[in-house]
Amino acid sequence: MSTAIKVENLSKAYQIGKIGTGTLSRDFERWIAKVRGKEDPFLKIGEANDRAVKGTSDVVWSLRDINFEIKEGDAVGIIGRNGAGKSTLLKILSKVTSPTTGKISGRGRIASLLEVGTGFHPELTGRENIYLNGAILGMRKKEITRKLDQIIDFSGVERYVDTPVKRYSSGMYVRLAFAVAAHLESEILIVDEVLAVGDADFQKKCLGKMNDVSKGEGRTVLFVSHNMAAIKTLCPHSILLHNGTVSKMGKTAAVVNHYLNSNEKPMSVNVITEAMRTFSTGEAFFTSLAINSSENDNSDAIAFNTPIAVNITIDSKKNIDDFILDLKVVSAEGIELSHSQSNFDQRQAYKIGEGHTSFRAVMENNFQPGNYYLSAGIHHSDGATIDYLENVLAFEILNVGYDNNDYTQNWKHGYFRPATIWEMTPQ
C-alpha cells in the first residue's frame, strides 16, 4: 500500500497572551532578523505546550517535530488529552492554518470535518443549506444535485427539507450537516470529535458510515475522539499525542492502553485565574484545581466506575473557622447532577489559617461515560459564599474501565449507572 499522508518535522508555534500590543515592534524585530539571515527570534524562545507549568515566554509549541506516515486506506485514531495538539494537527491537515516549520505531503482529495454544519445559514432552507455547505466543503453543484436524494435520505429530515433550518431542532440540524459531509467524494477523510453531538442513535449511524468509508470504500480516515470505544472499533492504528509530540503510535489497543495508564505529568492541574471566578469576596480563593483518577494520580483519564479525585489548593487572606468546600458535577446540558459538601454527614467545618491550604476529595463515580463539568465553591458554614467557580473544569468519564473492558452501550439514558442486582423471581 502506498502512502496517503506523510508528515515530516511538523511544528506549530502559537503566540499566547495578548496579541496586538507590541506586535508592531515584534514584527519589526522579526523582519530585521529575517533580512540579516538570522533565526526568527519569535521561534527561538518557544517552549513545550504544558498548561500546568507557567511559561516564561509567550510562545508555545502546540506541535513539535511531528513525524508519521499514514497508509492509503488505513483508519487512524488520534488521541490525547485536551491541549495535546490534536486539533492543531487537524487544522494544519485541513489547510485552515499553516505549519510554522516542516511539511506534509500526500495524495488525493482531503475532506475535513472539524465541525458539522460550517456555514449553515439559519434563514435558508435545508435544501439550500445542503448546497451551500456542500460547496463550502468543496463539492461542485452538479455533484451535490446528483447526491441530493441520498443526502436527504441519510439525514432523515425529508419532511423539513424546505423549511428554514432555524426551525430545526439541534438534532435535525446535526443530522443534516453530517449527511452532507458524509457524502463528500474524497480519498482522505478527517473527522474531529463531531460525533459528540447528536443522539446515540445517530452517533451509531455516523460511526457506521465512517466504517463503510474506511473499510468498504478503502478511503483513508483520520479520526480524533475522546471516545475510546469508537476509536477501537473504527481505527486499526492510532497515534497518541502528548504536549505536542507523538508519544506513542501503533496498534490501537496498545496505544489506548498506554494512554489510560500513562504516568505522564498531569495536564489537568488548572491554575485558577481571576476570569474563571463566578463570584468571589476575596477572603479566600481557589488557586488550583485538578481532577484525577483516584487509581493513578498522574492521569486525568477517568475510567468508568473509578473514583474521581479532586485536588484543591486555596489561598486565604485570614483565619476562617467555618470553612466549607463543595463540589458539584454538572452534565454537559448544565444539569447539576451531584453535590458533595465537606461538612455533610456530620463532619465539622474546617478551620484554616492564612496562606495556602490543600485538600483532596475522592468522589464515588457511577456516572455514565460522557462529558461533565465540575463546579467548586468555598463557603461559610451558614452558606454564605466566599469563592465560586461554575463549570470550571471539563472532564470525561471514559467508556473503558480500568479492567480494560469496553463499557460502551448502543444507547445511553440518564447520567448514572447504579450497580444493580438482577434476578428472576419465581411466581
Added chain:
Amino acid sequence: MNDQATQEWEIMSHRSLLDLKLKDTWAYRDLLWLMVRRDFVSYYKQTILGPLWFFIQPILTTVMFTFVFGRLAGLSTDGLPQPLFYMAGITAWNYFADCLTKTSTVFKDNANIFGKVYFPRLIMPLSIVVSNLVRFGVQFLLFLLVMIYYAFNDAAFQPTWALALFPVVLIMMAALGLGAGMIISAMTTKYRDLAFLITFGIQLLMYATTVIYPLSAAPAKYKWLIQLNPMTSLIETFRYGFLGKGDFSWASFGYAALTTLVMLLLGVIIFNKVEKNFVDTV
C-alpha cells in the same frame, strides 16, 4: 474532478508570494454563486421593507445633498440638474464604498467559518463584490428613472460615446474597492485600530472624490490631489458617459486603470499571505 483523485499535494510553512491560488478559486466557483444567493436571501428575510431599502438610502442622500450642497452651499453641478448630478455620483460611489467596507472586515466577519474549513478565501471578497452588484443594479435603475424623468422635462444633458465605457468603469470600481478592501482586511487582522478608521476614512475620501462637486469646480490648488484619487476619474467618466458633463481624458482614465490593477494585485497578494495564518491571531 477525478483528476484530483491521484493528485499529489504538499502543505508547507512557506508559500510563494505569487501563488495566488487562482486555479483553486476557479474550482470553487459554484460556492461563489451560492454565497451571493445566501447574502441576497438573508438580506430580504430580515427586513420588513425588503428591497425598498435599496431605494430609500440613495433617495434620501440625494435629497439631502441637493439641499445642503446645492441650495445652501451653492456648489456647481456643471449646469446639470442637481438631483441628477448627485445621484450619478452617489450611485457610483456607493458601489465602490460598499465593496471596500464589506471587504475590509471579511476576515473578522468570517473568522468562524475560516477557522473550520478550507476553501480559497478569495471566494469571500469576490462574493461581496458580486452581491453588492445587485444593490448597485437597483440604485442604477433608480438613476435611470430619474434620467428619463429629466429627459422628458427638457433638462440639458446628453449621453455621450463614453457610455460604452460603463462596463469597464463598473469593473474598475469593483476591482478598486476589492483591492483596497483586501489590503485593509489583511492589516486589520493584526492591527484592529484600522477598522475604526474605515467608516470615517471612507467618508473623508468621498469629499476627496468628485461626488458632490464636478472636477471643473475644484480649486486649482487641490485639483492634483483630487485627480490623484483614481475614483475621481471613474466618477467623472461615469457622469460624462451618462450626462455628457465631466472631465474625461484618456490619460486620467489610463492612470485610474493602472492604479486599479496595482491595487488589485497588491490586495490579492497580501490577502493570500495573511490568509494562511490569520486563524491564529483573530
